[in-house]
Amino acid sequence: MSEETPSVSLDMLATRLGKAEDELLVALEKRTMAAKYLRDALEGDGNPLSMAIITSLERMALQGQTGNLDELLLRWAVEFQMVMADVGLERVFVTGSEPLRIFDQARSIFGHRVPMSFEKDPRDTLTFCLEQPSTAGVLGWMTQAGSGQWWPALNESRYHDLRIIGGWPVIGGEAPLAAIVSKGPLTRTTTGHSVLMAHDDQHRLKRIFSDLELETSEFARARSLVLFKLSVSLSETDPRLTSARSAGLDGLRVVGTLPDWTEASHGQTGASA
Template identity: 25%
Template sequence: MRAEIDRLDDELLGVLEKRVSIVSDIAAAKKDDGRSLAFRPGREAQVLRRILETHSSDLPGAVIARIWREMISAVCRLQKPHRVSVTAPEKSVGYWDLARSHFGSATPMSLHVSPTVVLREVSTDPATLGVLPWMNAEKDSWWVHLAQGGETVPKILAALPFSPNQGGAFEDLNALVIGQSQPEPSGNDTSLMVLVTSEEVSRARLNDIIGKADLPGHCIDSRSPEVEEGDWLHLFEMPEFVSDDDERLSRLMALAGEGAIKVVILGAYAVPLSEA
């Protein structure tokens, strides 16, 4: 039996090396595709969902997910190197572990108390991904920066943790991953959007407008302007993938009336397995 285990180890290593070789061929084929990162959270979510639905061993799903996450992260960096900047205002070890579990043991990471530092690093370096706390939208304000929109303003790309791990010490922590890439659908997604208005609008009115525009979801936060002549920002959560060119956004602007200034898609993320 031990000899059989040795044989299987060799077989596993051979299959892994073959997989890495194919990834290297893919990297060479898309070397000039213009993407700043090889990070494909939508594709990764699809792979993990399929693997966890298929596996039938006695190993816990969390262990299977961790093995595949480590492999996916490693081969992703082989295509295009990247680093991760983590915000941890509280329970620093928990947020660090959350990011390390998702991005693998060898991914370069840095830890910062302020989300402003993470936002700056991601905005100035296309090869940096940011991890920002998302425990309660009412207490978070970094999304206001994303609402500016623009070429170098990051997008929301993923949510952590994607796969549950009951052995973790900080299961209550949640975070979002941002980067200078376009989000992609995974088949089961949540999108975040901001409607900018020149005046205050009630939450009931906002929910009525989004419903009439045939967009799912609801308003989860509104921010008053910091200066007298500033704008109001209204954050919406939508249980499907919504892209920047979705025709329903034009309908939303029309229904919002003259006070509507713009609508900004902050990004989207694959619904975590625990929620699905």
């Protein structure tokens, strides 16, 4: 009798665990379906993969402002991979001046289910993302200088279909270390910030957008070219962009969307007036 008791107890525990696992799978399936409904409502005419990544990162950034960060990261490792499987992400290309570090960032974002490859030249990553369907790229954050400064390539006409669709990490008060790139177009989001690029020879960026009642925050400059974000999310055809071009910002266009980060270290607000 006493010899059977541990066996019975173990069976009961195993049964209880199995039931919990079944309930977890049901909950994840419900969550995946609810996420799809939300994506469909927000996607509009945007690229499905890019909009799925954007909406996931925006939701994580919003929850990270008030939620338990350890719990949120644990959920992200499961929930985001299910979203990527649902939208059909097939491959991730990675480029950075510190290969091990940037590859680790890419795995932190996309997990281990999706195949990844490291490309030494950032143009290769951009080209693969442009030419191969259902792919994304992970590159160094845009404020990096020197050989890590890849973003000016987006000004070339061949890369005009690519968009910056996120950064990592997005919670915990850390400045992002990696940028995520995939194909556009993008639609306006409720909490994001549009990323734009323009030629600003006369350093009139802040003044021009101030006249349009929009606040700017610069990431980087390369000669006359400037990469910056706005205080709001705009559609790629917003008439205020036409006004800004007429005011002297040649080549102005939307090149991405980022989540609502509150940390000042992620950009220099109103820089280079």
